[in-house]
Amino acid sequence: MSWARCPSRDHRGHHDDEGFQDVLRGRGTRGRSGREPHALPHPQVGHPRASEGGAPCLPPPSVPPTAHRRRRAMKPEFERPSNDVDLGAIALNRAVSRRDFLTAAAAGGAALLLSGVPASAVVASRASAAPRDSVVLLWNKAFLDGVRESKLGPPMVARALAIAHTCIYDAWAAYDHRAVGTRLSGSLRRPPDERKLSNRVQAISFAAYRAAADLFPRSTATIFDPLMASLGFDGADISRDTSTPPGIGNVAAKAVLEDRHADGSNQLGDALGGSPGVAYSDYTGYAPKNDPMDVRVPFDPTSVRDPNSWQPLRYVDGSGNVVTPSFVGAQWPRVATFAVAPGSLRSASGPARFGTGGYITQARDLLDLSADLTDEQKVIAEYWADGPHSELPPGHWNLFAQFVSRRDHHGAQSHGIERDVKLLFALTNAIADAGCCAWDNKRTFDSVRPITAIRTLFHGQVVRAWAGPYQGTKMIDGATWFPYQPRSFPTPPFPEYSSGHSNFSAAGAEVLRRFTGSDRFGASTVLRAGSSRIEPGLVPSSDLTLSWATFSDAANQAGISRRYGGIHFEQGDLDARATGRMAARDVWRKAESLWEGG
Template sequence: MLLLFCVMACLAPGPPAWSDPPPPFDFDTGYSPIEVIIPNVIPAIYQSVSANASDATLVLRVTALITNAWFDAIAPYHPTAVGVYSDLGRQPAAEHTQANQNVAILHASYPVLVSLLPQHEPEWRAMLLSVGLDPDNPAATAAGIGKAAGEAVVANRERDGMNQLGDEGGRKYNPQPYADYLGYKPVNTAYELRDPSRWQPGIVTRGNGIFQVQQFVTPQMRVTLPYSYDTPNRFSTPAPVKSRLRGAGGMRLYREQVDEVLAVSAALTDEQKMAAQLFDDKLLSLGFSTLHATFFNGLTLEEFVQYDFLVNVAAFDAAIAVWNEKYKHDAVRPFSAIPYAYRNRNVTAWGGPGVGTVTDLPSQEWRSFMPTADHPEYPSGSAAFCAAHAEASRRFFSGSDVLDWTVPFPQGSSRIEPGATPQSDIALQWETWTDFETDCGLSRLWGGVHFMDAITAGWDLGREIGGLAHDFVQAHIAGHPG
């Protein structure tokens, strides 16, 4: 019942309001990740990491490390499982209770959350106290196990390559958490597209008159420690030939993919606009589909923790490989390529919020329906995350592709066109995980942030890594991590 309550709340579009006082938590029957932890973590991520949960590398690392702590914390209560970063022995079968699992999960979350989101430390403390646990005094065995599991995740992950502490590259003073320490420099400036095949940082604003230039977010994701493989160099994506002006197809292919983005932009439906918004938000798309599948399949707490960690490993490890490829190909985004291909000419496309399709849009005034994120174009991260997530889900659910997820969008609930889009209440439905990954990938074309080839490449890369993530988590469940 509680799970149903939460899932229903979670599926509402937009950042959910957690204003209703939650019912008291029942350790024997409850799901602490869903009822206690996620409702506290989601607002903290929206507030302190990413306002729309669209900054994938930063958001996914937070959720991966938290679910990692849960998995490791309850491994001692499973017949065979071992943690990724701790091996805390095996508790007697009589101790394999949901109450002990919940205690371990909550105590494991605390050190990880304090490490990742230290500015919210009072909230993490209050979160444990709200269910009667004292973060400073893990008296029960389960509490000690949880605390040790969480601390081991922190110890192994604080220096995983992402520069969480801000001192990588030998920095001694004024730490810069998550700053690039490998020295990526774009070949293009925001003002001049010197090489029309390569990434150009965009100019962004929060609408207050301050404009800033994008910087490639966390390029060091490519050297960050994966869970399920040794090095992202084992993967490769085909070169983005249509973006390569010096290639065989030259301007013809370059314009071909530009024209595809423009044609989509000119014919956007309400369904496409809302899908683009949903899949831009990694918590709403990846996170809430996980909760839906958990409820739909009636998972136990233990199964949920294993499944949630699995899909997080899948997306996180996909992100590392995607960033490795993004860095390598350094490909141009549509917002740069469109004015290059149609210099000083008008195009037919979406004319901006509330304006609809116009036929006299100066190419340099085109904008993508969704904001274009701050990293090179090829391959699509979202396509890869969703494919990894879908493949991991299919594997976890014994090959079943059934998803059966419906997300309602009330009239006017668009963030880009508030009040106007969608024109009436609509609902998007995904019958299968294959539908989910397909629409997720395509939504990046609808959103105007990707060319089609980047989406195809993302799907392929993600699907492969989803399988590796499954093997990795299953090996830990079986107690043979290899």
């Protein structure tokens, strides 16, 4: 199946069918610093079932993300779907977290409860109960709880969610009349009289359970065993009899998991050169060029041997331990992808280099953003942070997929299961491949983070910037500059270029847009006054609503949030938005070909 080619717009609003190739040719994708750029060009869009040549050509979104201040807090009122399994996470009438969703009843409107700030910060208007969720959403929620209990980094989370939903897809495909699996093709296909809802639910659950226990083992007893029991299934059933639903699920998952155990990620900690028994340990011999920066003491310029390169940070984490994290995912360029050719989305030029005007300009632009941060921008930075103990940036888009499933009334019957299987299969693999693209660039260019670049350039000079919690904007020594981040997690432990957030989010938005046939999102979240983790009690000064008219709006806001937070430079954000959509395009084509019969 082919898709209609749309004349696209670049970030400046100009039509440019070649905009997606700019980053690969070394031109990058630049906009005006500190301003939300237009949506990046969309390569091809349409509905999953659009006919040949009939895919709609959608223009880039014109409605920017908005923030509306409200003076009076609203109390959350919500109900659990009748088949929603309580995984021990939430009690009714308590403060809600991002894992809880509400769908509005009137006129197709929706309010989405998601937050990167404390659970007490999130409120929503009165909404009706969500329709009955499919078994796919139940397992997706369980996977996200597994992520929250794990200590995995972003690319590991993206990979894990993709594997889990691929296991679900392969088990479901055995009961479809056309779809083929990723590993065993159509060899597991069951006859028409067995293609019943109950068989699909059981096969999916066994595949999901095997994947979850393999990928998030510490959560097996606390999350996955209780879910299986609540569904009436016995996780101890390891049957390989493919004439039964448990056998289908077990065999489908086994084929996927065995393949991915050797995909280059070192999930099992058995790769030669890695730390024996340490899951996902680096086995490539990466070593940073710079000595660690201890953020607890005055900046030492001699620790920066190469101002182009990433510098590890030493700080006190949220548990009170002094830590110096190494490069998370240094081996990721060697990880197998689903559809994107390895290295094909690597930048031809990379980030600005020390000694050039671009290097200085990107640092000054970020200082200007830091100095003029509004409450809205601070809230955006915190909402999208997705740091430790959250579902991380890849999982954030799984939450958006759950919202779309409920908004569009997928439901728990066979048709709803089919739609949820396909949506999350394509979404998670697109995000995982986009992550491989981001980490390929991170390893290739080993690029400096803003905290190192700004302190190196401006130590001993007075600059205007955010001066720290409750300090507002002041004139400070550039050597003391700190991003708008918690002291316990000042900057993620991997190089800057290109942005993982922007890659993940652009890929997620592109798949959601293709799957639904529209860029329309219509979601929002309310952050309570004073709910900031960085400046609690002060930010925001009154309740503030973030809303997204389109998926692209949400993805663009996720990207710029890292510039507000002092984590990324503009080029690292904008280039990644382009490559994230390119990765999603490739994954979408392959996923669609599989569920259409290969």
